[in-house]
Amino acid sequence: MGPAELTLGDASLITVTFLFTDIEGSTNLWETESESMRIALQRHNVLLSAAIERHHGYVFKTVGDAFCVTFDDAAAALRAACQIQASLAAERWPARARLRVRAALHTGPAYLSAGDYFGTTVNRCARLLAVTLGGQTLLTSPTEALVRDTLPSGTSLRDTGMLRLRDLPHPMHVFQLMHPGLPASLCGLGESAGGQKLTAEPMARFRPVDLYEVPTLPAIVIQALKVLQNPNSDARAVEQVIVNDPAISAKILRVANSAFFGFSRRVGTISEAVRVLGFTNVQGMIFSVGAFDAFRTERLNLTDFWKHSIATATAARFLSPQVHCSADEAFMAGILHDIGKLIFAIQEESYHQVLELSHGETPMGSLEAEQTLFEFTHPEVGEMIAERWDLPARYVAAIAHHHHPAAAGDERLFCALIGLADQAAHAALDGRIPPLQDDAERDALLETLALTPQHWDDCLQHLHEAQPNIEGFVGAIR
Numbered sequence: 001m002g003p004a005e006l007t008l009g010d011a012s013l014i015t016v017t018f019l020f021t022d023i024e025g026s027t028n029l030w031e032t033e034s035e036s037m038r039i040a041l042q043r044h045n046v047l048l049s050a051a052i053e054r055h056h057g058y059v060f061k062t063v064g065d066a067f068c069v070t071f072d073d074a075a076a077a078l079r080a081a082c083q084i085q086a087s088l089a090a091e092r093w094p095a096r097a098r099l100r101v102r103a104a105l106h107t108g109p110a111y112l113s114a115g116d117y118f119g120t121t122v123n124r125c126a127r128l129l130a131v132t133l134g135g136q137t138l139l140t141s142p143t144e145a146l147v148r149d150t151l152p153s154g155t156s157l158r159d160t161g162m163l164r165l166r167d168l169p170h171p172m173h174v175f176q177l178m179h180p181g182l183p184a185s186l187c188g189l190g191e192s193a194g195g196q197k198l199t200a201e202p203m204a205r206f207r208p209v210d211l212y213e214v215p216t217l218p219a220i221v222i223q224a225l226k227v228l229q230n231p232n233s234d235a236r237a238v239e240q241v242i243v244n245d246p247a248i249s250a251k252i253l254r255v256a257n258s259a260f261f262g263f264s265r266r267v268g269t270i271s272e273a274v275r276v277l278g279f280t281n282v283q284g285m286i287f288s289v290g291a292f293d294a295f296r297t298e299r300l301n302l303t304d305f306w307k308h309s310i311a312t313a314t315a316a317r318f319l320s321p322q323v324h325c326s327a328d329e330a331f332m333a334g335i336l337h338d339i340g341k342l343i344f345a346i347q348e349e350s351y352h353q354v355l356e357l358s359h360g361e362t363p364m365g366s367l368e369a370e371q372t373l374f375e376f377t378h379p380e381v382g383e384m385i386a387e388r389w390d391l392p393a394r395y396v397a398a399i400a401h402h403h404h405p406a407a408a409g410d411e412r413l414f415c416a417l418i419g420l421a422d423q424a425a426h427a428a429l430d431g432r433i434p435p436l437q438d439d440a441e442r443d444a445l446l447e448t449l450a451l452t453p454q455h456w457d458d459c460l461q462h463l464h465e466a467q468p469n470i471e472g473f474v475g476a477i478r
Contacts, residue, residue, distance in 0.1 A: 013410070015393075017074040017107040017143055018117070018125040019057065019081055021048065022066035024100045024134025036094035041065060044099055047087045055080035060115060070117065074107050074146035081105060081137045082152045082179055089135075089181055100134025107143040109393070109410075120409045124172065127165040135186045141173035141387050155179045158187070162376070170400060170407070171376075173384050217389065220245040221290030228283045229392065235274035238282065242270045251289045251477055252282070260310075260466075260473040280328030284313065284335045285477075292477045295342045302345060306474045308425050309335050311463055314470060315421035315428075318462045323417055323449050333398035333418050336391070340382025340399065344370065367403060379403055405448065413449065420445040424456065428463035 023029075023044065029037045044065065052059060052069055055076040061068040071077035081103045088101055106128060108121035124140065132138045139147075144157060151157065156178045162171040178187065217225075224241045227233045242249050249270060256273040257266055261281075267273045274282050292306065313334030320330040370377045383400035391399075394411060398418045401408035405415035423442050446456060463470075 012112045013109050014112055015107070015109045016070040016072060016117075017077040017105060017146070018110070018122065019052075019069040019071065019077045019103060019105050020066065020125050020129045021069075021081075021084065021101050021103045022064075022129065024102055026065050033094075040093055040099050043091060043093075044088070044101070047091065048084055048101075051080045051083040051087065054083065060117060068117075074105070074143050075150040077105055077143070078139070078147045078177065079152050081177065082155060085135065085137060085177075085179065086181070102129060102132035102134050103137040104129035104132050105137070105139040105143045107140070107146060124165070124168065127168060128163075128172065128174065131163065131165065133186055135183065137177035139175050139177065141175070141384060144173075144175045145387055145390060152179075162380070170380055170383070173387075217287075217290045217294055218245070218248070220248060221286055222389075224286050225283060228279050228286070233279075235271035238274050238279075239270035242286070248286070248289055252285050254476040255285045255289070255473060256282075258469070258472040258476045260469040260476075262469070278328055280326075280332050284332045287332075288335060288473075288477045291339070291342065295345065302342075303474060303478075305338065305341060305345070306477065307429060307470060309338055310470045310473050311425035311429055311466075312337060312418070312421045314466050315424040315459050315463055316418055318459055319417060319421060319424075319449075319451070319455065322451055322455055323413060325414060325417055329394060329414075330417060330421070333395050333414070334421055336382075336386070336395050337398055337402045337418050337422060338378060338382065339385055340378030340380065341366075343381050343385060344378060405445070416445050416448045420449065420451075420456075421459075424459045424463060428460050429467070 106125035110119040316330035316334040320327040397411035401415040402418040408415040
């Protein structure tokens with residue numbers, strides 16, 4: 001065990017934007033042009049240090065010619081990367097040692113200990129750098145969401161789609177920084193042993209660009225969710241936003257007064273609903289109402305989708321005290337966990353095929369059916385949508401990893417709770433656990449959460465008793 005590992009118990013978890021750089025082909029240059037490379041590297045270090053310092057980055061590690069840098073501001077990190085590439089392109093290098101630097105940016109939480117950073121965010125940035133070409137700058141969707149409205153003048157971001165990176169369980173949505181002077185040969189991803197572009201022909205058509213064409217939540221809903229996530233907001237602030245849309249206001253009050261919440265007196269105003277039900281329950285109602293309206297389809301009846309989502313939320317809330325988790329957060333994550341399916345459902349003809357594969361004579365699980373038809377699964381697509389909607393990180397994790405909680409890092413237990421609630425909802429409403437989630441997987445989730453089969457039975461009984469109320473909730477948001 002190394003010194004860094006010994007101190008991780010005292011590590012701080014912080015969210016930053018990482019900028020990793022290195023020189024393409026540097027080993028060969030050192031072997032063949034060592035004197036030219038020595039001179040070039042000194043200039044390289046000066047140019048990178050100047051860009052990083054100007055944009056307030058912190059170099060926490062250098063390994064050979066590689067720089068590992070953090071920024072508190074994602075936009076500053078992108079500006080630094082842009083300056084690095086511009087200054088390197090303008091430099092007069094030794095004839096035999098023209099340097100091309102690759103750069104990768106990724107934003108997320110990481111552990112800081114003894115001046116170094118650790119965790120999955122660091123690993124993902126390193127894996128992205130490994131598939132970047134010299135002269136390119138790639139960034140992930142969490143970073144893109146933070147910088148898209150503040151791009152440096154003359155630059156743009158090109159959506160390169162989904163990329164599978166070595167050792168990572170899920171593909172990452174990747175963008176490329178496009179800037180003046182970028183050679184045409186670098187306007188795209190090259191072949192690399194470390195990454196695989198999703199290029200296989202799926203049976204149905206679904207491309208990452210489709211995510212920009214799907215309905216978004218109503219502006220009132222987005223504004224209300226932001227107010228609800230602000231710790232300084234109060235019930236009156238939420239009401240001031242919602243009352244601007246009488247139709248949504250009426251539906252929220254209808255849900256608040258449904259049998260699902262079981263209040264003996266009538267809730268008459270939005271602010272009263274917030275005070276009585278709490279911010280997170282109202283947040284769940286607002287999302288459900290907004291998403292139900294935004295994702296209506298002509299041919300698909302999504303009532304069963306919403307029944308399952310509300311049942312999962314109900315099961316998660318029921319189990320949450322047993323695993324020392326916030327009941328409100330569990331409820332909200334349960335509502336959100338399958339939002340990727342809404343994106344598929346908009347493509348009605350294609351999604352009919354998923355349903356047929358899932359419920360045919362020899363049914364396959366929804367993940368297998370989606371992979372077969374689209375090459376993507378609903379957790380992968382849901383994660384991308386959740387990031388674009390700027391949902392809290394804990395909910396993004398539950399959406400992305402409720403089928404495979406072990407990949408969720410620090411949110412493993414929370415995702416296991418949502419995964420178990422998902423199975424319980426299927427078992428209670430459909431009378432079965434999905435084919436790919438058998439008894440062994442359910443038992444593994446119970447073990448992860450330190451729960452017993454009795455907890456499972458109690459949860460199923462609770463869902464059976466709550467079924468009329470769940471149907472009432474769904475009826476109220478229609």
